[in-house]
Amino acid sequence: MSEKLINLTLKVWRQKTKSAPGEFKTYEAKKVSTDSSFLEMLDQLNDELIQKGDDPIAFDHDCREGICGSCGFMINGQAHGPLKSTSVCQLHMRNFNDGEVLTVEPWRATAFPMIKDLMTDRTGLDRIVKAGGYISVNTGNAPDGNAVPVPKVDADEAFANAQCIACGACVASCKNGSASLFTSAKMVHLNSLPQGKVEAEKRALSMVGQMDAEGFGACTSTGACSAACPKDISLVSIAKMNRAFLKASLNKKPEVQGGEAG
């Protein structure tokens, strides 16, 4: 914690509403502490803008601990900025040099409609979860927690994928605007556990179907998503999703309606 003060030039995308035209505006961020986070630097700038009677820059943020997934935008064309495995709220100004010029813009993807400035609408990701990103178990239905042992390697794989924070960096970094990394992370999380295997095939078909319906693009395996992921979700997850989808498509059996026991 050896604090220094630096000055930066920011070119920030400003757009009042979804339909209004947007443009880059240039701001000088002065006397920024290197101990501040990127968002605290924006707070400082916003404070100045409010004092001057200007409209502050809108950006999503909440926990500021890198876990809620609210924040995220492009810094010089990189999702969440230059530091690997880091969301923008955990990116500290000591990673920048005095006098640097930074271009700051929102996620850009067909399936993430614009809201304002650096904010976009990522609710498409929730709708993918809604389409099978769960295990169907009602409250009270569960057997003892230790009734089904789960091999440690499977539990670890489930955990590694479950870490996804749904920030949308993968989509924004993909030239196709694909949500494959996000979707596959949820799928692999659930499919690798014995509890989740029962619905694995149905899940693969419905989640992929919803992903396409939302207008997310296809995956061409460039790996840009995984490189930008603050939680280091592996590209292997996409391969596993493709395999699960293929298997489910070939295995698809007709569902008997009204099959409940009388």
Next chain:
Amino acid sequence: MSKLDSKAPSGPIETKWQDHRFNMKLVNPANKRKHSVIVVGTGLAGASAAASMGELGYKVKAFCVHESPRRAHSVAAQGGINAAKNYQNDGDSISRLFYDTIKGGDFRAREANVYRLAETSVKIIDQCVAQGVPFARDYGGLLANRSFGGAQVSRTFYARGQTGQQLLLGAYQSMMRQVDLGNVELRTRREMLDLVVVDGKARGIIVRNLLTGELESHEADAVVLATGGYSTVFYLSTNAMACAVTAAWRAHKRGAYFANPCFTQIHPTCIPVHGENQSKLTLMSESLRNDGRVWVSKVKDDKRKPTDIPENERDYFLERIYPSFGNLAPRDVASRQAKYRCDEGHSVIPGGEGVFLDFADAIKRNGENKIAEKYGNLFQMYDKITGENPYKHPMKIYPAPHYTMGGLWVDYNLMSTIPGLFVAGEANFSDHGANRLGASALMQGLADGYFVIPYTIGDYIANTKLNPVTPTHDSFKEAANNVQGQITKLMNIKGTRTVESFHKQLGRIMWNNCGMARNEKGLTEAIKNISKLKEEFWSNVRVPGDANYLNPELEKAGRVADFLELGELMCRDALDRKESCGGHFREEYQVDGEAKRDDENYCYVAAWEWMGESKAQSLHKEQLTFENIKLATRSYK
């Protein structure tokens, strides 16, 4: 002053909940779909309640301020969740978890609620495992446990340092399944700004659509608030930026009593403050105290590097003062001792406040790999925030506001003083008394949401005559006008000071006077200063932009307005409670630096009733009786 009825059932503590469930009226499955429930907040308590009630067949409407329910602040809980499974065969039981929680809360919680919590804890783990929560496991495939502050058994289940996130995803996914099935209607980016009370019963809410600025009225047969705690009253806290008291406070102003507002928890292991522009503090999980040793130099203002300070010149103060619990002393105790060391001049940060949390011994004993496996992501987070490598240098930590035990008063059924208004999770006051034990917040949120509210709300609906209401009812119009009036007022002040500057100033007043140590003089002054600040706020705040579109400054202004009123009440409550207990430490009442409780005069829950603008709240008491655990001085020595 009236007496509050906890409605705790009679009979032996072990069968109270079971008997109560049998005595409750049920709503038959066909009728459930005719009844609607509003759930505000989608953290652990809210999402689990919405999912479970959706499964039962109620028509549920769920609301959250976030873009997605998965972003609720439960997501940030790190360390774990307690459950009396006794998988480790180390002597745990429901009775022991019950005992630890009552004692940890310094005998200021209701026995019946706490017993039910301990009893329910067992089922929570089962439920979460079935949902696919990837808890840590041993090589045999069975669930792993670790120990946590205030307990001598290993009963904490965890998913590395991200337990809250994983439990929330479990609850969120269950809720999304109900959204998919059409049983839960989800409305995101909505902030509740008023409660609608019709014929004395909670029947709806007014929310602001944060994207369009539009006010919406929603009606239901019952309302559940699961809107979290109010630590952000201190401005700097470990809570997320959008955490607020607003929903609870607006309900308070409609008649819900606010209980024990001064019971707040200051968490001992947070990353110290770096400077003026800091927006929030980051917690380092308490689980770190399993392997980390807390110490300061015995020399005042020691400028040496920690590695240059020889063993015999170090004060491992928690191990010294509390030999049987050592570094795992409960949060309030550990925080206070860190404060004392810094007050005495032993801070490890020049010009600031901090103590060391050192892993050198654990790394020597177990190797860096083993430590990385347990705490890797926490160490990485520390490195990112401070720019220092905790494998090489001891961490620097200091206490920070983290959790609020106080909240809206609820009875055994988790119903507030307004019939039909239920309160779950951190938003209620019920289970933690004057201090919460680590890994118990997740447990309580999920117990309330999965296993308590779905039952008690059915009993309320089955026993209550609920006439149909629509948003055209006068009470809805009055509430909507009230909200619109406040928004217009805030927009029209057009003063010179930012919302943030008021919040920061309030935070400083609260931290200095109503934080880790409190006294009569400080509290009295704080009340005066808050009152002045409130006056200035309403005449000089600047809210830029437009109320009819996304406006984060307007959102914050409404929240700070409520914090100003809450802050005053917290100080009054702290002033009124002339004893020390748990997180509430009155400097006038101590023995050798430890809290001096006064069971004769203060063994009660203080529940405050709103009496109208510019009038002081009036105090109601719920007397606490301890039939199963003997009132005793809490000792961790």
